[in-house]
Amino acid sequence: MTFxxxxxxxxxxETQNEWGDVEHAYSRKFKDVPAEWISGPGREFLADEAxxxxxxxxxxxxxxxxxxxKMQVHWDGKVFEIKAPPQPDSTGRRELLLMVGSVK
Known part of the structure; x- marks a missing residue:
């Protein structure tokens, strides 16, 4: 398998801004994680008349x-949310499968 x-x-x-105030936001926890993208079905729908x-x-x-x-995946300028708990492989320590859906 090539990643x-x-x-x-x-x-x-929670993160702190430059003034020391606490903000709730997403922050990067892991950078440049090797991955393989497996596309699934996409769909188009009408919402808010668009x-x-x-x-x-x-x-x-x-x-x-x-x-x-509860994490997000950022890849190629797109943001995905993880839809289900990560599924480990049969050993439980080699690979994880992340089921994702686009955020925007």
Whole structure:
């Protein structure tokens, strides 16, 4: 299996801005994680009187501790949310499968 793509994983949490105020936002937790993109079905639908599209698919990554379904994946200028708990391979320590859907 070739992991030819690089993704960043972001986690939602508290961060401090330059004035020291606490903000709730996504911050990068893992950078340049090797991944393979496996596309799934996309769809177009009508919402708010405009045509919208949604991309779904999967990312297969090497096992990384701390990856969970409340994270976001940033890849190639697109933002995806993880839709389900990461699925480990049969060993539980080699690879993770992330089911994702586009955010915007």
């Amino acid at each position: 030819r793509h690089r993704i960043d994983l972001y986690e939602y949490g 045509t919208r599209s949604e991309t779904t698919g999967r990312f297969k990554i090497r096992w990384v501790p701390g990856v969970h379904e």
